[in-house]
Amino acid sequence: MGKILCPTRGGEGSHRTQEAAIAMAKERGDDLVFLYVVELDFLNKTERAVRPDVVAQEMTRMGEFLLSMAQERAQKQGVEASYILREGEVQAEIKAAAVEEGATLVLLGQSEEDDPTCKFEPEKLFKFAEEIEAETGIEARVAC
Amino acid sequence: MPEHRRFEQKGVKVPCSLFAGLVLFVLASHLFRQLLPQSVAASDLPGVVGWLTDAQGEPVRNADVEVHTDGREEAVAVVESQGDGSFAVDLTEVPFAELSLEISRPHFHSQTWTAGEEDLAWLQQGGTIRLPDITLERRVTLGFWIATLTFVGMLVIIALEKLHNTMAALLGAAIVLGVSFVGRPLNPDLFILDFEQALQYVDFDVIFLVMGMMIVIGILEATGIFQWTAYQAYRLSRGRAWLLVIILMVLTSAASAVLDNVTTMLLMVPITLEIALALGINPLAVILPEVLASNIGGISTLIGTPTNILIGSYADISFGDFLINLTPGVVLAQAALTLFVLVFFRRQYREVSGGLSPAMLERLRQNGRITQPKTLAKAGAVFALMLLLFIFGEQIHLVPAVTAILGAVFMLLVVGADIQEMLKVVDWTTLMFFIALFMVIGAIQEVGLVSLIAAGVKDLVGENLTLALLMIVWAGALLSGVIDNIPFAAAMLPVVGYLTKALPGASSKVLFYGLSVGSALGGNSTLIGSAPNMVTAGIMERAGYRVSYITFLKLGLPATIITVAVATIWLLIRF
Numbered sequence: 001m002g003k004i005l006c007p008t009r010g011g012e013g014s015h016r017t018q019e020a021a022i023a024m025a026k027e028r029g030d031d032l033v034f035l036y037v038v039e040l041d042f043l044n045k046t047e048r049a050v051r052p053d054v055v056a057q058e059m060t061r062m063g064e065f066l067l068s069m070a071q072e073r074a075q076k077q078g079v080e081a082s083y084i085l086r087e088g089e090v091q092a093e094i095k096a097a098a099v100e101e102g103a104t105l106v107l108l109g110q111s112e113e114d115d116p117t118c119k120f121e122p123e124k125l126f127k128f129a130e131e132i133e134a135e136t137g138i139e140a141r142v143a144c
Numbered sequence: 145m146p147e148h149r150r151f152e153q154k155g156v157k158v159p160c161s162l163f164a165g166l167v168l169f170v171l172a173s174h175l176f177r178q179l180l181p182q183s184v185a186a187s188d189l190p191g192v193v194g195w196l197t198d199a200q201g202e203p204v205r206n207a208d209v210e211v212h213t214d215g216r217e218e219a220v221a222v223v224e225s226q227g228d229g230s231f232a233v234d235l236t237e238v239p240f241a242e243l244s245l246e247i248s249r250p251h252f253h254s255q256t257w258t259a260g261e262e263d264l265a266w267l268q269q270g271g272t273i274r275l276p277d278i279t280l281e282r283r284v285t286l287g288f289w290i291a292t293l294t295f296v297g298m299l300v301i302i303a304l305e306k307l308h309n310t311m312a313a314l315l316g317a318a319i320v321l322g323v324s325f326v327g328r329p330l331n332p333d334l335f336i337l338d339f340e341q342a343l344q345y346v347d348f349d350v351i352f353l354v355m356g357m358m359i360v361i362g363i364l365e366a367t368g369i370f371q372w373t374a375y376q377a378y379r380l381s382r383g384r385a386w387l388l389v390i391i392l393m394v395l396t397s398a399a400s401a402v403l404d405n406v407t408t409m410l411l412m413v414p415i416t417l418e419i420a421l422a423l424g425i426n427p428l429a430v431i432l433p434e435v436l437a438s439n440i441g442g443i444s445t446l447i448g449t450p451t452n453i454l455i456g457s458y459a460d461i462s463f464g465d466f467l468i469n470l471t472p473g474v475v476l477a478q479a480a481l482t483l484f485v486l487v488f489f490r491r492q493y494r495e496v497s498g499g500l501s502p503a504m505l506e507r508l509r510q511n512g513r514i515t516q517p518k519t520l521a522k523a524g525a526v527f528a529l530m531l532l533l534f535i536f537g538e539q540i541h542l543v544p545a546v547t548a549i550l551g552a553v554f555m556l557l558v559v560g561a562d563i564q565e566m567l568k569v570v571d572w573t574t575l576m577f578f579i580a581l582f583m584v585i586g587a588i589q590e591v592g593l594v595s596l597i598a599a600g601v602k603d604l605v606g607e608n609l610t611l612a613l614l615m616i617v618w619a620g621a622l623l624s625g626v627i628d629n630i631p632f633a634a635a636m637l638p639v640v641g642y643l644t645k646a647l648p649g650a651s652s653k654v655l656f657y658g659l660s661v662g663s664a665l666g667g668n669s670t671l672i673g674s675a676p677n678m679v680t681a682g683i684m685e686r687a688g689y690r691v692s693y694i695t696f697l698k699l700g701l702p703a704t705i706i707t708v709a710v711a712t713i714w715l716l717i718r719f
Contacts (some may be wrong), residue, residue: 008688009685009686009687009688010687010688011427011687011688011689012688012689013688013689013690014688039686041682042678042679042681042682042683042685042686043679043682044308050406050407050410050571050679051362051365051366051568051569054365054366054410054411055410055411058371058410058411058414058415059414059683059686061414061415061511062414062415062417062418062511062683062686062687064507065418065421065504065507065508065511066421066687066688068503068504068507069421069500069504072501072503072504
């Protein structure tokens with residue numbers, strides 16, 4: 001039995017990827033782990049004082065909330081899913097989580113919206129999948 | 145026995161004297177500044193006194209006044225004009241046959257005054273001559289162009305996010321100072337300002353007020369008060385999205401008025417997003433109205449936005465003045481915004497579906513609880529006292545910066561905060577941004593760009609105060625949508641200061657309130673218009689909800705036009 005790691009931002013735009021991961025886990029009988037990465041780079045956009053620790057805590061709670069929703073969605077379809085949260089640079093954390101969690105497949109997906117700010121624009125997404133495979137030896141797929 | 149009292153918290157020793165010293169320093173600085181004479185005291189020696197102004201009637205400080213006697217090239221004495229433009233020359237070498245004063249200052253044409261026979265006779269009797277006010281004419285130098293380009297470049301770099309705001313401001317300060325020091329020996333016209341002059345432009349009232357509020361907010365934000373209020377709004381609304389939005393807008397606006405609107409949004413957005421998901425509505429329909437309300441609410445008090453802090457310090461507008469003159473206008477603008485938002489998102493608010501499981505609702509409840517009730521009680525009490533001091537402190541000439549520092553120190557002691565953690569709360573990057581920004585603004589003031597703009601605006605509006613107000617509010621709103629409103633407001637302060645002196649009826653400081661309204665409300669028009677907009681978009685994007693420039697513009701631009709119009713009407717009625 002393998003383990004699918006599905007990095008997600010949790011919002012509506014990520015539902016398609018989550019659904020694909022759930023379907024794949026069900027079909028293969030694999031474990032499913034959702035991953036949310038707390039990244040605070042947007043704090044650089046302000047010249048105002050903020051407490052990164054407090055913001056990180058809030059973002060973690062929000063991430064947990066969004067991942068719990070994904071978990072419930074999987075549960076409703078008969079798939080037991082777990083989730084993990086990490087803090088740092090998104091791409092590095094995905095690779096690290098894949099290795100640490102012993103994932104056999106990383107399922108990436110792009111936002112349903114045409115989102116230029118998304119970490120995973122189409123070309124970058126495929127390139128990133130190749131990067132994961134090359135660096136970790138773990139299979140990486142893109143849900144389109 | 146220890147040298148000074150300490151208290152221990154989590155193993156960290158806190159020297160109380162550090163804070164006491166800091167407070168004393170601030171108090172002493174202000175006292176010292178009050179006591180220092182603006183002009184040189186008169187002596188018994190014969191002499192010449194005068195006042196230097198620029199074309200706008202603003203005092204010219206740091207001008208060299210050289211005294212030449214009997215046709216000698218070498219100056220027998222050199223004095224510098226003071227902050228109020230005054231200078232006083234004591235003459236020790238009398239009698240003499242000729243006397244002239246050569247007045248020079250970078251970025252101005254030099255002037256010479258020569259004493260007539262009557263003047264000389266008077267001086268030889270030991271008298272002092274009071275010269276008529278001397279107006280120095282501006283001169284456009286190479287330094288003018290360099291300072292102007294640096295300022296514009298800094299605004300562009302910040303707007304395009306090519307560098308961090310602080311880095312951009314520091315780069316600007318480095319350029320103007322570097323060019324002044326390195327360029328001057330090559331070509332005197334390259335001089336912009338020296339380091340001492342640059343420091344004179346740094347407003348330490350602003351720095352200390354911002355620093356004090358950082359500590360206060362740093363303590364309050366960790367208590368969970370923002371999340372709790374948001375959750376209470378959810379409970380009170382009982383699933384009615386329109387009511388939820390109204391309550392959240394009021395709460396956000398109020399929090400932004402007394403705290404910082406970036407912090408408010410950083411802490412309100414995650415819990416609001418969860419609430420929106422609980423109601424089954426698009427989070428954008430709840431969060432975007434919140435950020436608009438936050439930007440509006442901030443201008444109702446002196447401490448609500450950095451632009452108000454700048455304006456309050458420069459124009460000597462107190463906390464109470466803002467409350468009386470702006471808060472009612474803010475309430476009206478807020479009401480207009482609420483109506484607009486309810487119409488704009490009417491479809492989304494009808495689509496409430498609920499649908500969260502009991503487990504998720506419980507998680508939401510957990511996320512919306514107060515995490516540090518004891519700290520909140522203590523810090524809340526101190527904060528309430530602080531607000532009272534902000535309001536009534538002016539009766540005892542207590543400046544807001546001192547209130548903020550006193551409140552911050554008292555709060556730290558009362559809650560027994562970990563000093564190492566609290567010092568991390570002070571964002572030195574932000575303080576450096578302000579210091580560097582003040583230096584760059586000082587540079588464009590020194591070279592005459594600000595005077596040029598002030599004269600241009602004055603020519604345009606003539607003696608018409610209403611026209612000037614409309615221009616400042618609407619131009620401010622327009623520009624704040626595309627450039628950072630903090631440097632914009634900082635650069636506009638001397639311009640508005642000049643207009644306030646020059647226009648009949650402007651002494652009520654209405655134009656400063658106009659600048660506050662324009663620069664803050666204009667930030668609502670575009671995504672990049674204000675820092676709260678950008679951090680909100682940042683959090684939303686992390687949750688998979690993109691706020692595009694166009695999405696924001698569709699809501700923000702009409703909202704800005706409506707709220708600025710309402711606020712303008714208020715200012716016209718009030719003044």
